[in-house]
Amino acid sequence: MSNAEKILIVISIIGAISLIFQGIHLLTILMPRFLSARARFWRFLSDVVKIRYFKRAAIGSRIEQTVNQTAFRLKADLPPDWIKRAKIKWIRNNKMAEFGEGKLVLRVRPQKDQDLNLMNALYSYYAGAIFPNTKAVLPQDITCGVSLAITRVALEEEHPFLLEEFDEHFLNNTKITDQQTIDCFADCVRLNDFGFLMGPFIREVDQAASTSRFGERRDQIPLLIKPMLNHMLNFQNVNLNLPESAWFFNGPSTSYGFSLVSRPPHTRPPVDTYVQRAQDLLSKGVKRFYVIGRKEEAAFVKSVIKSINSIRELRLVELFRLNKDYRGQGRGLGALFVVDEVLMKLNPNLRWPSAADSLRSQVPDGTSAIEADVEFTENVDSLQHLVEQLIISQSDYDNQWIFLGEIGNKLRQEIPDFMPQSYGGHNLHSILKRMESLEFDQRGLGPAKSVYVRIRKENISDMTMIEDDPLEPDEQTLVEKLLMIIDTNKKPDTGWIFLGRVGKLLKQSYPNIIYERYGSSSFKAFLEKRPEFEVKKLGEASEAIYVRKRE
Numbered sequence: 001m002s003n004a005e006k007i008l009i010v011i012s013i014i015g016a017i018s019l020i021f022q023g024i025h026l027l028t029i030l031m032p033r034f035l036s037a038r039a040r041f042w043r044f045l046s047d048v049v050k051i052r053y054f055k056r057a058a059i060g061s062r063i064e065q066t067v068n069q070t071a072f073r074l075k076a077d078l079p080p081d082w083i084k085r086a087k088i089k090w091i092r093n094n095k096m097a098e099f100g101e102g103k104l105v106l107r108v109r110p111q112k113d114q115d116l117n118l119m120n121a122l123y124s125y126y127a128g129a130i131f132p133n134t135k136a137v138l139p140q141d142i143t144c145g146v147s148l149a150i151t152r153v154a155l156e157e158e159h160p161f162l163l164e165e166f167d168e169h170f171l172n173n174t175k176i177t178d179q180q181t182i183d184c185f186a187d188c189v190r191l192n193d194f195g196f197l198m199g200p201f202i203r204e205v206d207q208a209a210s211t212s213r214f215g216e217r218r219d220q221i222p223l224l225i226k227p228m229l230n231h232m233l234n235f236q237n238v239n240l241n242l243p244e245s246a247w248f249f250n251g252p253s254t255s256y257g258f259s260l261v262s263r264p265p266h267t268r269p270p271v272d273t274y275v276q277r278a279q280d281l282l283s284k285g286v287k288r289f290y291v292i293g294r295k296e297e298a299a300f301v302k303s304v305i306k307s308i309n310s311i312r313e314l315r316l317v318e319l320f321r322l323n324k325d326y327r328g329q330g331r332g333l334g335a336l337f338v339v340d341e342v343l344m345k346l347n348p349n350l351r352w353p354s355a356a357d358s359l360r361s362q363v364p365d366g367t368s369a370i371e372a373d374v375e376f377t378e379n380v381d382s383l384q385h386l387v388e389q390l391i392i393s394q395s396d397y398d399n400q401w402i403f404l405g406e407i408g409n410k411l412r413q414e415i416p417d418f419m420p421q422s423y424g425g426h427n428l429h430s431i432l433k434r435m436e437s438l439e440f441d442q443r444g445l446g447p448a449k450s451v452y453v454r455i456r457k458e459n460i461s462d463m464t465m466i467e468d469d470p471l472e473p474d475e476q477t478l479v480e481k482l483l484m485i486i487d488t489n490k491k492p493d494t495g496w497i498f499l500g501r502v503g504k505l506l507k508q509s510y511p512n513i514i515y516e517r518y519g520s521s522s523f524k525a526f527l528e529k530r531p532e533f534e535v536k537k538l539g540e541a542s543e544a545i546y547v548r549k550r551e
Contacts, residue, residue: 054110055090061114064088067121070158076321077198123151134209139222145184195322195332208253257281261293274304289337294325305335312386401452495548
């Protein structure tokens, strides 16, 4: 073998060794990628199979029905139209809940553990349901924190056995690492301990976001919410002797005040005290007013709500249930009033423009005719609200006719410079006839005829959406109470007593009595159906109704 051939063999061996090393190096690069790709493929295939299995199990466990039932139990606690029926789509990756037409579509990844599926679906539900009109401008830590807290409330109400798993495992599995969200969740849980989370807090957050979303304060919404949260946390100890300034909050986007209605066993503030508090807060510029009470004192709370609703500048917009009362016990009752800006302007004590001026002339210069008509209509609507409250305040029994002249006198006491011409009529009767909620009765003939007015029965504001009054008597107890009232107050010679007086005296004991629960349409109808009473119209002109005990 020649030297040249030996050299070629050596070079070939070296080249082969070099190629082997390059091949090994290439394999070391490609093999992990191959193995990783293979692992991902098998993981994907396994995931698809598991998801299909978990999905069938979740559907079989009726998670969707359970979520809807649980969510609807809190419907009375949350603002109107927040709670909708949900449809769950089980998918590989969680996505934000989306609104469908009249319902929520939840996109949730199914798990092997059905308890975890329920908690995931509930959280997705509330994350999509709350703040439907303002979610886009609210900070994520607020929406997430509130959603988690309401989910916990729902579990505490319907599935208390899951609370420990929620606190110890679910919160970690959601991978919430943002400290602000964790802090918000903790604060919301504290708010719920005394009934403020699903009462004032969420409503005021929504109000602040709604009034700021199109203004220059849109980017400052987180700074607007924090002071409200701190303010409401002050009420977590009801024994605190809070200063007067702590009972209301005036912010750039919302202002609100509270009245915690309490009825101690022996001494209690009278109803007038709460009415006076509402009026005091109005004078401080408060635009939204909350009444919060306890379920076991429902009758007294309803009396307070009804009395505050007689303040003409306030309008009752919502009655709601509280998960807990302000002492952290049982359930609570709540009501939200808002200021009627038009009626505030008509209050001479607040130095607003006089109602005697033409309402259209109060519209600023440059306002279009259409805008002027809108403002005029709003003023007429406010007048209707005031008239209805006056009729209610003058009624001694259900559905009583009130002399129109009496309403006119009361109206002028409320608005001293009231003029029918400002509302497009030549007298009070011509204005009120345009209000569909009222009905009229003309008595007598010719110049001597009198006009009476009352609210149509279907338009009478009903407080029965608050849970039934536990202090309401049974029918026999009610009859015995009425007989005692008649015996005590009847005319000695005839035994008759004016029906309105009986109704007023009865309401001192049962201020929120509803006669429909006894199968009668009114107080008069209840008395007429009972054999113990005799009801009769006396007098030729007034035809006043009297009642006495049947002999």
